[in-house]
Amino acid sequence: xxRQRMFLDISCIDAARQRIRHVYDTFDTxxxxxxxxxxxxxxxxxxxxxxxxxxxxxxxxxxRDEEMVSPLVIDYVMKVRDYDWVDMEWYCIPYGxxxxxxxxxxxxxxxxxxxxxxxxxxxxxxxxxITGYHFGLTHSKPVPEDVDYYTMQGKKGKVAFLTGVRASxxxxxxxxxxxxxxxxYIVTPYRGKKGMPLKFAKVIYDWQINDVFKxxxxxxxxxxxxxxxxxxxTGSNTRVGIPLHSIAIRRIGDLVATEPxxxxxxxxxxxxIDAQRRWWPDYDIExxxxxxxxxxxxxxxxxxxxxxxxxxxxxxxxxxAAEFRKKHALDPYSYPIEWLIRNIMLNELxxxxxxxxxxxxxxxxxxLAAMKDExxxxxx
Amino acid sequence: xxxxxxQEDVLSxxxxxxxxxxxxxxxxxxxxxxxxxxxxxxIVQRESNLVIDGSQRLSLLRGNKNxxxxxxxxxxxxxxxxxxxxxMFLHLQMxxxxxxxxxxxxxxxxxxxxxxRKYNIKxxxxxxxxxxxxxxxxxxxxxxxxxxIKSHNYSRAWVPVEAPPGTVDKAPAIIxxxxxxxx
Numbered sequence: 001x002x003r004q005r006m007f008l009d010i011s012c013i014d015a016a017r018q019r020i021r022h023v024y025d026t027f028d029t030x031x032x033x034x035x036x037x038x039x040x041x042x043x044x045x046x047x048x049x050x051x052x053x054x055x056x057x058x059x060x061x062x063x064r065d066e067e068m069v070s071p072l073v074i075d076y077v078m079k080v081r082d083y084d085w086v087d088m089e090w091y092c093i094p095y096g097x098x099x100x101x102x103x104x105x106x107x108x109x110x111x112x113x114x115x116x117x118x119x120x121x122x123x124x125x126x127x128x129x130i131t132g133y134h135f136g137l138t139h140s141k142p143v144p145e146d147v148d149y150y151t152m153q154g155k156k157g158k159v160a161f162l163t164g165v166r167a168s169x170x171x172x173x174x175x176x177x178x179x180x181x182x183x184x185y186i187v188t189p190y191r192g193k194k195g196m197p198l199k200f201a202k203v204i205y206d207w208q209i210n211d212v213f214k215x216x217x218x219x220x221x222x223x224x225x226x227x228x229x230x231x232x233x234t235g236s237n238t239r240v241g242i243p244l245h246s247i248a249i250r251r252i253g254d255l256v257a258t259e260p261x262x263x264x265x266x267x268x269x270x271x272x273i274d275a276q277r278r279w280w281p282d283y284d285i286e287x288x289x290x291x292x293x294x295x296x297x298x299x300x301x302x303x304x305x306x307x308x309x310x311x312x313x314x315x316x317x318x319x320x321a322a323e324f325r326k327k328h329a330l331d332p333y334s335y336p337i338e339w340l341i342r343n344i345m346l347n348e349l350x351x352x353x354x355x356x357x358x359x360x361x362x363x364x365x366x367x368l369a370a371m372k373d374e375x376x377x378x379x380x
Numbered sequence: 381x382x383x384x385x386x387q388e389d390v391l392s393x394x395x396x397x398x399x400x401x402x403x404x405x406x407x408x409x410x411x412x413x414x415x416x417x418x419x420x421x422x423i424v425q426r427e428s429n430l431v432i433d434g435s436q437r438l439s440l441l442r443g444n445k446n447x448x449x450x451x452x453x454x455x456x457x458x459x460x461x462x463x464x465x466x467x468m469f470l471h472l473q474m475x476x477x478x479x480x481x482x483x484x485x486x487x488x489x490x491x492x493x494x495x496x497r498k499y500n501i502k503x504x505x506x507x508x509x510x511x512x513x514x515x516x517x518x519x520x521x522x523x524x525x526x527x528x529i530k531s532h533n534y535s536r537a538w539v540p541v542e543a544p545p546g547t548v549d550k551a552p553a554i555i556x557x558x559x560x561x562x563x
Binding site (some may be wrong): 002003004005006007008009010011012013014015016113157177178180181184206207208209210213214215217218228229230231232233234238256257258260 | 476480482483484487517518521522524525526527529530532534535536537539540541542543549557
């Protein structure tokens with residue numbers, strides 16, 4: 001399936017307005033999934049436009065508070081919550097997240113009871129928040145369903161969550177926006193419960209960063225989160241979100257440069273993250289991957305033992321490795337051990353489809369050619 | 381704390397010294413010493429005269445006779461009684477406990493100094509090693525200005541279409557990358 005972009009003769013802003021009208025025409029309940037970031041702010045103001053145009057009253061907004069959220073973002077969300085044209089539901093739902101330090105991965109439960117008792121929650125649960133307890137659940141383990149399942153409870157009929165996903169943010173997001181050809185921006189949640197009447201509407205999927213800021217500042221004179229000005233000042237990333245997972249923590253220096261007091265609070269809750277701040281710039285992760293890979297399956301075992309902290313993480317990695325091993329036995333050049341170790345250390349193991357280098361791909365062909373060369377060299 | 385004054389040739393820099401100051405920062409340090417002198421004493425192990433903290437200032441003074449003369453050829457030091465292992469430990473402690481400069485607050489100071497007119501562009505450039513790009517950023521570092529949003533034209537909308545076999549998307553790549561990955 002090859003996709004191309006076909007450019008239209010309208011601006012992305014006008015196209016987004018058309019899309020959002022279509023969403024409001026076809027769904028019974030529409031909510032903005034707001035994170036406090038620039039993209040969801042743009043979606044919020046698009047929704048404001050249509051609410052004013054159609055006299056729909058306040059915009060329904062859902063904020064999933066992920067506990068390790070920057071104080072600047074929280075300040076901005078609080079400000080938005082107070083707008084009279086916003087009706088915000090603030091959720092603090094316990095679910096699993098990860099703290100990644102120099103390749104070592106540890107699971108944590110956001111808003112978890114254990115840390116709550118130890119005084120190690122990054123922030124207290126706001127009194128107005130809707131929590132797991134409201135659904136009859138505890139905060140001692142992750143909620144059994146995906147968080148969207150809880151945030152869409154009580155919404156009537158067919159529900160659409162407007163999200164600020166943009167194709168240009170990453171290749172995965174781009175693929176998610178071009179998968180469908182008809183109504184490509186209306187998609188079913190990836191991990192949603194079967195039969196759940198919820199869709200995500202990525203109405204600004206074709207916007208660039210500058211479109212977002214132009215729309216916010218010039219069309220609406222809107223405030224945006226102060227973090228972005230600090231990011232500009234320090235050359236930091238323009239993404240807000242949990243800063244300790246395997247991708248974000250590699251830019252922990254951004255956090256120190258922009259909000260050192262927030263870093264300090266994270267350090268109080270997870271002291272081992274300081275090793276990442278001090279040593280990541282000098283840490284040669286490629287060398288570490290290569291050294292484990294050179295030991296074959298013993299290296300895989302050692303890597304799981306060392307890098308996966310806690311029984312849940314270990315078990316998950318072991319089962320991923322076992323599945324990988326079966327495929328490796330059939331086709332070692334499509335399923336190299338080095339890829340497995342890289343995945344254990346750097347990537348998400350959630351996807352069980354182990355297809356690193358599929359047959360007929362360019363990488364696969366190159367590996368086969370390399371293997372042939374090796375055999376020929378040996379024979380010579 | 382008793383501050384003593386010694387000549388530079390009395391002191392020595394240990395081979396385990398683990399600090400390094402980049403040239404622009406060193407230039408700024410030199411300007412500060414030339415203007416105000418050595419304001420805090422070097423920390424020195426009494427027994428061996430090894431510098432535990434202040435090696436960079438000592439190197440600077442040794443490499444710049446004018447600067448050394450400007451401070452009267454006398455370096456303030458604070459002697460510590462400890463063995464070499466403790467000296468190493470203290471060296472690590474002192475260097476791990478350096479504060480980090482906070483961009484937002486630095487920007488605020490720069491704006492105050494600029495408004496006061498006591499310091500001009502040349503002061504920032506020569507005495508703080510702060511070139512015009514950095515200075516502009518510190519004076520007005522909003523993302524709207526930095527990304528030049530005013531002169532940006534909205535992108536064209538697009539929809540995905542099935543590409544004929546063998547073709548590739550020839551439009552410019554659109555994936556955004558952070559300004560300095562893996563900071």
